[in-house]
Amino acid sequence: MTHNTFINKKLVFNKVYEQNWKALYVFAFNILRDKQSAEDIIQEIFIDFWLRMGETDIQNFTAYLFQAVRNQCAKKLKSKKLTAFELEIFEEALQLIEDEQTIEFSKEILMEEVKQKAHEILPKKCLDIFTLRFYDNMTIKEIAEQKSLSISTVENQINKALKLLKAGNNYYIKLLGILIVCS
Structure with missing residues (x-):
């Protein structure tokens, strides 16, 4: 990865992060009702997003991130004691x-x-x-x-x-x- 590519990736990531992290956190918290779990999921989602940014063709970053949060929350809830x-x-x-x-x-x-x-x-x-x-x-x-x-x-x-x-x-x-x- 060249220096310019890295800078562009970082700029895009920072913009997507700033535009979405709060809404994603609220979404995760409203599902899980657990601050720490919601924070952990958001952190994991953004780490994964950073790693995949150059490898996958994501058309809509917000939709992609919400789907990722939704999936992680569903996995987390399966371990809860729901009937x-x-x-x-x-x-x-x-x-x-x-x-x-x-x-x-x-x-x-x-x-x-x-x-x-x-x-x-x-x-x-x-x-x-x-x-x-x-x-x-x-x-x-x-x-x-x-x-x-x-x-x-x-x-x-x-x-x-x-x-x-x-x-x-x-x-x-x-x-x-x-x-x-x-x-």
């Missing part, structure tokens, strides 16, 4: 969410919209358990103990709630996917 159904919802949400929409949503707005929909369509027992899990951030085990229910009953009620909300509208799949990972 199989929660993970399925999240993966569907990742396919449906437009990068720009995710950045614009705030957790509070998403939670309120899902809460309203949940109150409209969920049976009382199902709603109570859903609220404890996603709004009071209780674990399945804690809910089972508090309600004197088996863990499988709590899991079934959560899955029932998610299926009912999912059946309503694709928009709610997006909201649920974000809500699940933000909990």
Whole structure:
């Protein structure tokens, strides 16, 4: 690599970094809800981006970076203790969410919209358990103990709630996917 090529690469990298790092961090943080994990993913993405800059033909740097962050967040979440159904919802949400929409949503707005929909369509027992899990951030085990229910009953009620909300509208799949990972 010549000196001029290196300088051009560095200028392009710095411009892309300055234009995208904050939005990428917010995107990763909104998915993972963990500052350190979000920072680590952004750092890894930009290291990889630097290494690949001359080797691959990237047409849209922003789209490429958002896709890379999305993929790394999905890998990270697979190691979280999500139920199989929660993970399925999240993966569907990742396919449906437009990068720009995710950045614009705030957790509070998403939670309120899902809460309203949940109150409209969920049976009382199902709603109570859903609220404890996603709004009071209780674990399945804690809910089972508090309600004197088996863990499988709590899991079934959560899955029932998610299926009912999912059946309503694709928009709610997006909201649920974000809500699940933000909990």
